[in-house]
Amino acid sequence: MNYTLHQLLIFLKITETKSITKASEELHLTQPAVSIQLKKLQDQFDIPLTEIIGRQLYVTDFGKEIAVAAQKILNEVHAINHKTTAYKGQLSGRLKISVVSTGKYVIPYFISDFLKENQAVELELDVTNKTKVIKSLQTNEVDFSLVSLLPENIEVDKIDLMENKLYLVGNKDFKFSERQNDKSIIENIPIIYREKGSGTRQVMERFLESNKLQLVKKMELTSNEAVKQALIAGLGCSIMPLIGLKNELNNGDLHIIPIKGLPLKSTWSLIWQKQKNHSPVAQAFITYLMANKSKIMAEKFSWIYTTQQSIAAPVF
Structure with a gap:
């Protein structure tokens, strides 16, 4: 076997998107480049990883098993990288946040300076609707979720942002x-x-x-x-x-x-499951928000107060 990490990463993206085109777009690669790397990976196995029926790409059962193994390998690579930066005294790791779709107008301003201060931290931000956001929280796939309505069936802790x-x-x-x-x-x-x-x-x-x-x-x-x-x-x-x-x-x-x-x-709130055991990165983000959320509101969202004042002003 002589596959590369790059090939495994591309294959994982193909299994997620079920499309060469979509995978190439998300990876910012050309379609031929993605197809070539998929073929090179496939050439190392006697059993098909994918198949095309009509114009739709499907991942075979064997391909799904390889995708699971590939994800474990890439996770271990990330862990090695994080341990290296942590050994150097830098905050390192992944921060995973799911955000309801309108929250994309909120969360970037509350996280941008944190990422600038901690450049070894990787952000995974999933923007979707409320149902999927809550599901990702329930299944412990993320560190935090940003919502404007608190879930009724999960016990959570929270930081109210705005x-x-x-x-x-x-x-x-x-x-x-x-x-x-x-x-x-x-x-x-x-x-x-x-x-x-x-x-x-x-x-x-x-x-x-x-x-x-x-x-x-x-x-x-x-x-x-x-x-x-x-x-x-x-x-x-x-x-x-x-x-x-x-x-x-x-x-x-x-x-x-x-x-x-x-x-x-x-209220826009960053929430997490009660009794969740936070990673050092997640705990650092909580500390950062508690110290800086008022400042961020004043600097980035003053236009909201001005707009609300103009709406509320009486007209004669």
């Missing part, structure tokens, strides 16, 4: 009074939803149900960015977190429609 506020948002085609409007106007406009499993959708549905609002028409999209583009195009309105709207509000592409009962409020 407030999350959701407003009714639309483009210039949806003009209403600049004073607060009655909630009933929502029944007369097309409302765009996030997908099932989204925390934003959960909060929005609670608001609609508690106020007994009956929607005439709705649309469902699978990401915050997709919703924003639909709003800009004039396809409807949606209840969205302010944190992800900075550029669109500043450019005038979108505006906030004042509604009685809004904004809806929650």
Whole structure:
């Protein structure tokens, strides 16, 4: 056997994505380069690692076993690298965080300086919907999760980072009074939803149900960015977190429609399972956040306070 770590890494990515194209994109390699390395790895085994049926790539049972072994090998390589840097007195290791999709507007600012100060730390950041985020926490696949709604079926510890506020948002085609409007106007406009499993959708549905609002028409999209583009195009309105709207509000592409009962409020929290045995890197990150979260809020998110003040200002 004469396979390389590079080949194992590429094969793992292929098993994750089930696609040469997607693997090459995520690894920032060309498709031919990925295909060549897969062939070189395959040439060392008499049993197929993958097979193509139609135009779809499938990993064989043997290939799945090799992928498990490859992951163990690469984990050991990472461990050797971390031990080397730790021996030199540097904080070293992996920090794994799962983040609900809107949290991508939050977490980079709370982690960037920590990574700059500890350059031997590797970050694995999975941005997905709330259901998958909570599952990764339950199965202990991550150190932390960033959520705006706490899970009901897991005991967690947490650090509250910042407030999350959701407003009714639309483009210039949806003009209403600049004073607060009655909630009933929502029944007369097309409302765009996030997908099932989204925390934003959960909060929005609670608001609609508690106020007994009956929607005439709705649309469902699978990401915050997709919703924003639909709003800009004039396809409807949606209840969205302010944190992800900075550029669109500043450019005038979108505006906030004042509604009685809004904004809806929650809190962005970094959570972890109670009694979790933190790695030195995870514990260092907790210490960093406790010492710096107020400073980060003041430096990176002052625009939110200014925007909220302008929304709350009375119009005569």
